[in-house]
Amino acid sequence: MRRTAVIIAFTVFMSTFVAIIAILPEARAATLYVGGGGPGNYTTIQGAIDAAFPGDVIFIYNGTYFENIQVYKSLSLVGETRDNTTIDGSGIEDAVHISADWVNITGFTITGGTGSSGIRSGIEFDSVENSTASGNNVTDNDYGITIDSSTNIVIVGNIMFENGISIWGDSVEQWSTHVIDTTNTVNRKPVYYWKNVNGGTIPHGAGQVILANCTDVTVQDQDLSNGTEGLGLSFSSYNTIVNNTASYNERYGIFLQSSHHNTVSNNRLSHNAAGLYLWHSDYNVIAHNLNISYGLWGIYIADSSFNQIYHNNFVENDHQANDITGMNEWNLAYPSGGNYWSDFTDIDEKSGPLQDQPGSDGIWDSPYVLLSGASKDHYPLTAPIGPTSPSAPSEPRKLEATAGNRTVVLTWMPPMSDGGSIISSYIIYRGLATDSLTFLGEIGNVLTYTDTGLVSGQTYHYTVSAKNSVGEGPQSDEANATPSAQNVPPTCSIRSPTPGARVGGDHMVWGMANDTDGTAEIVEIRIDEGPWLEANWSEVDGTRFWIF
Secondary structure, three states: OOEEEEOOOOEEEOOOOEEEOOOOOOOOEEEEEEOOOOOOOEOOHHHHHHHOOOOOEEEEOOEEEEOOEEEOOOOEEEEOOOOOEEEEOOOOOOOEEEOOOOOEEEOOEEEOOOOOOOOOEEEEEEOOEEEEEEOOEEEOOOEEEEEEOOEEEEEEOOEEEOOOEEEEOOOOHHHHOOEEOOOOEEOOEEEEEEEOOEOOEOOOOOOEEEEEOOEOOEEEOOEOOOOOOOEEEEOOEOOEEEOOEOOOOOOEEEEEEOOOOOEEEOOEEEOOOEEEEEEOOOOOEEEOOOEEEOOOEEEEEEOOOOOEEEOOEEEOOOEEEEEOOOOOEOOOOOOOOOOEEOOOOOOOOEEOOOOOEEOOOOEOOOOEEOOOOOOEEOOOEOOOOOOOOOOOOOOOEEEEEEEOEOOEEEEEEOOOOOOOOOOOEEEEEEEOOHHHOEEEEEEOOOOEEEEOOOOOOOOEEEEEEEEOOOOEEEEOOOEEEOOEOOOOOOEEEEEEOOOOOOOOOOOOOEEEEEOOOOOOOOOEEOOOOOOOEEOEEEEEOOEEEEEO
8 A cells, every 4th residue: 555754744734833743762654545546546544544653644635434432543534624524423332432642633624423323523532642633623512522531632723513521530630631722612612721720710601611620610601512512620619600501412411520619509401411410529619609590400419419409490400419328418508498490389378497387488389309319309499489689798718928138928719609790809807816806908809918017926817708789798707817027136326426526524315226126225335445435315306316
């Protein structure tokens, strides 16, 4: 078959000049050709892969190739033009399944990665590293591009329709070592993949959002629909997911893996395989999501505990909810109640915490039992939850005070709830004791403050509150710190008589003393070899002198 020796193989595509280069132990490579009618060219991509050696380049001419490709060698697959070189998986398996390191695939339209048994991908990286997918059209697959248990994968310049990017992995490295930039699009909108980020808000207009090892990020007012999954969080905590639409996704509307203390509120999640999926994720708040509907699952919780799920509307899902561990709370205390379930009708003749007092209260008299049978919503609501008016935010979290040189640096996390209105500022309180805190100052929507000019050795106590358009919320838990400073010796100077002058008889000697980190208290003076004698202090127009 046709093989041409080359020294380096790379592809430049689009106007952004992105170069795809695989650095392999063997510098020399060969190019194999598929299609195009040339003598010795291969007729199938898989045939060329089977014949190739690691490091080879396989160039595929324009055409449609109905194959389910298995790439098990370190190779580069290069399509002639991305719009006219098509790999079609025919609805059987993954269109392209990559199980070797150092694989590059660029310049294709990849489609038909679907299957009746299991979920299939256009491109799947399966337990590999240091591989690249660039400059491809990926459309109409179950999952567009899947990164499964892999590290250091580069995804750039891919145009995705009706599917997106999916990441699987049990370690933070399998989520946070990739390069996925905004040259990738889902339904003509950029993919935002943030890794190792602390703070910030995802820009408006995202097509898909992935947070890997992130803290204190806000995802708000996005439409993340018609892809593989709308929003995925992994190894990410204290993030806020509010007022988004994530519907008609092949996989999940919102997915949390190994992510804790996040707030998911006021989102609309319909027609997904699962509206929300929580896996190994604890202490999250799932509340006021008014439309979790028409999915295979409304919410699915696995190996996750101490989550609070309340004031959500679960409407016409095939399976409304499942809680495998049974260690989560599905309602607030009476009379606030739990969730609305469209598949549940009971009687409402009783009231009270035990539903044993006469009179209806808008809560069904019997609990709603989840599919697993291990969890219950003890106060299921008789009517759907409606939009609520904004309220003041809850208290800021995790306030910490760190002492410095006559300073204290405060840091904190945002409230679990902004009350339905954006936080505009934070208010700092300070005191010398727990019960004597007073207003210190108001700052903008930032999460740190430095208190300066403090007295060394004095303990300072602090709290912080958040403020939105409604008003100020409750204060945080207290933090305290004791600033310190290296003692700088005081200085002393003689102003009269002039240094070096000879004087006789009675003469007043005076000068100034300064202590940069305190107050000079005693000045002593000695004449010739006589004893040290203490000077007196005097003050003129606010200036302090010593006199002898």
